[in-house]
Amino acid sequence: QKEVEQDPGPLSVPEGAIVSLNCTYSNSAFQYFMWYRQYSRKGPELLMYTYSSGNKEDGRFTAQVDKSSKYISLFIRDSQPSDSATYLCAMKQRAGAQKLVFGQGTRLTINP
Amino acid sequence: ETGVTQTPRHLVMGMTNKKSLKCEQHLGHNAMYWYKQSAKKPLELMFVYNFKEQTENNSVPSRFSPECPNSSHLFLHLHTLQPEDSALYLCASSRGRDRGFRNTEAFFGQGTRLTVV
Numbered sequence: 001q002k003e004v005e006q007d008p009g010p011l012s013v014p015e016g017a018i019v020s021l022n023c024t025y026s027n028s029a030f031q032y033f034m035w036y037r038q039y040s041r042k043g044p045e046l047l048m049y050t051y052s053s054g055n056k057e058d059g060r061f062t063a064q065v066d067k068s069s070k071y072i073s074l075f076i077r078d079s080q081p082s083d084s085a086t087y088l089c090a091m092k093q094r095a096g097a098q099k100l101v102f103g104q105g106t107r108l109t110i111n112p
Numbered sequence: 113e114t115g116v117t118q119t120p121r122h123l124v125m126g127m128t129n130k131k132s133l134k135c136e137q138h139l140g141h142n143a144m145y146w147y148k149q150s151a152k153k154p155l156e157l158m159f160v161y162n163f164k165e166q167t168e169n170n171s172v173p174s175r176f177s178p179e180c181p182n183s184s185h186l187f188l189h190l191h192t193l194q195p196e197d198s199a200l201y202l203c204a205s206s207r208g209r210d211r212g213f214r215n216t217e218a219f220f221g222q223g224t225r226l227t228v229v
Contacts, residue, residue, distance in 0.1 A: 008152065043202050043220030044155070045114065088155065098143060098206065098216055099168065102155040 003027055006089055006103030015112050019076040023089035023103045026070065030091040030101070033065050035074045038086045038105065047087075048074065051095075079110045115139040116221035118203050124227045127193060133224045135186040135203030142208035144186040145218060146178060149200040161186065162208050193228045200225050 006023045013019055021035075032051055036044035048063040050056045050072075056063045064073040072091075076083055089103040116137045125131050137144065146158040160168035161180040175197075177189040186203055204218040 002154075004154065006154075041222070043114065043116070043204075043222045045220065046217055049217070090155075096216055098145070098160055098162075098218075099157060100155075100218065104152065104154045 001026055003101050004089065004091065004103040007106055008104050010107040010109060012109045012111060013079060015079060015081060015110055017079050017110075019074075019079050019083070019108060019110075021074040021076075021087050021089075021106050021108070023072050024070055025072075025091060025101075027091075027093075027101075028067070028070065029093045032092050032095060032097075033063070033072050034090040034092075034100070035061075035063055036088040036090060036102075038088060040085075044088055081110045081112050084109045114219045114221065116203060116205055116219050118201075118221035118224050120224060121222065122225045122227075124229060125190065125193065126229055127195070129193075130189070130191040132190065133188040133201055133203075133226075135188075135221055137184055137186075137203075137205040137219070137221075139205055139219060141205040141219075142183050143206045143216065144180060144183070145204040145206070146176075146186065146188055147202040147204060147220075149202055149223070151199075155202070159188075190226075193226075195228050198227045 004025045035048040037047045038044040053067045060077045062075040086105040086107045088105040090100045144161045148156045158172045159178045179187040200223040202223045203221045206216045206218045
């Protein structure tokens with residue numbers, strides 16, 4: 001069993017839709033959760049960073065963590081074609097830890 | 113630009129060749145990383161260097177040889193690779209490892225797309 005499971009998609013939605021991206025994990029020691037966005041031919045860039053359970057909002061993006069279910073989500077409201085990218089979830093055990101465990105990534109396309 | 117620059121962006125090499133990938137960071141970080149990104153697989157951590165010292169080797173075959181001459185530069189020397197080593201190789205940098213609560217967010221370069229023929 002993979003430590004982090006993420007549906008690779010592809011996921012295609014119309015512009016303006018609400019997008020929901022998800023990851024599940026098996027290691028209960030994970031406490032810090034990240035979402036990276038990776039455009040084609042680019043490296044990943046950090047989009048959202050959360051600690052433990054709860055919600056965090058940043059503009060059109062909301063990250064949600066449910067540690068009891070070992071489930072994390074990223075919601076994108078009012079999706080734009082510029083949001084088309086691969087979204088990677090990642091997690092680690094401590095803030096200062098350097099070993100990130102990544103999901104496979106979900107390829108998202110927003111159609112105009 | 114993230115402040116992490118990788119060269120070359122693309123590389124095609126034969127199985128008997130020797131080549132090197134280069135990474136440079138301008139962020140004042142003390143930790144540097146090599147990751148491998150293959151199609152349909154998660155990003156895999158290969159090596160971690162803290163203050164020029166290798167602190168993690170994730171069971172990487174010896175045909176991959178990292179070198180970190182200083183905190184700003186990282187190399188990955190490649191020799192006698194296999195076709196299955198074809199992938200996107202990503203370099204990243206961050207603050208040095210921390211036992212406290214300071215975050216060690218990683219900043220990635222754009223990667224080198226390697227094809228082994």
